[in-house]
Amino acid sequence: MRVRILQNSVKFYLPRLEGYLETVRTIADIYGSMSLIELDGYFEGKIEPVKYTRVEVHTNESIEDKITDFANKIRIKLNQTSLAYEFNNHFVLVSE
Numbered sequence: 001m002r003v004r005i006l007q008n009s010v011k012f013y014l015p016r017l018e019g020y021l022e023t024v025r026t027i028a029d030i031y032g033s034m035s036l037i038e039l040d041g042y043f044e045g046k047i048e049p050v051k052y053t054r055v056e057v058h059t060n061e062s063i064e065d066k067i068t069d070f071a072n073k074i075r076i077k078l079n080q081t082s083l084a085y086e087f088n089n090h091f092v093l094v095s096e
Contacts, residue, residue, distance in 0.1 A: 006058035010067055011086040013041065016051040017078050024055060031057040043084065068094060 012027065014020055016038075027034060035056045040049030064087055071094045075083035082095035 006060055008059050008061065008063065009086070009088055010057050010059070010063075012055045012071065012074070013043075013084040014053050014055060014074070015041070015078060015080065016053060017080075019078050020053070023074055023077065024053070027055055027057060031059060033057070043082070068092065 014023060024034075024036070037054045037056070039052050039054060041052040042049055067085065067087055071083050071085050071092070075081075075094055082093050084091065084093050086092065
């Protein structure tokens with residue numbers, strides 16, 4: 001039996017907009033595996049929900065700075081004022 005423990009958990013909260021699937025494919029290429037959970041989001045004080053997908057990956061790399069840069073690139077690509085992600089259960093909001 002082989003057991004691996006991956007130290008870092010990263011969860012991206014991606015709005016279901018044009019360009020979303022390409023971003024998910026990019027994350028899959030980088031990390032190899034992930035879990036996807038769909039949810040309604042009420043970010044930025046909106047009353048009507050927006051469909052989001054939480055993309056969760058696990059890795060042993062210490063990559064917090066790279067994740068923040070990557071999240072900002074996703075934010076720009078999806079034309080968002082902010083993008084949320086969690087790194088080891090710490091919620092991070094990247095904005096303009």
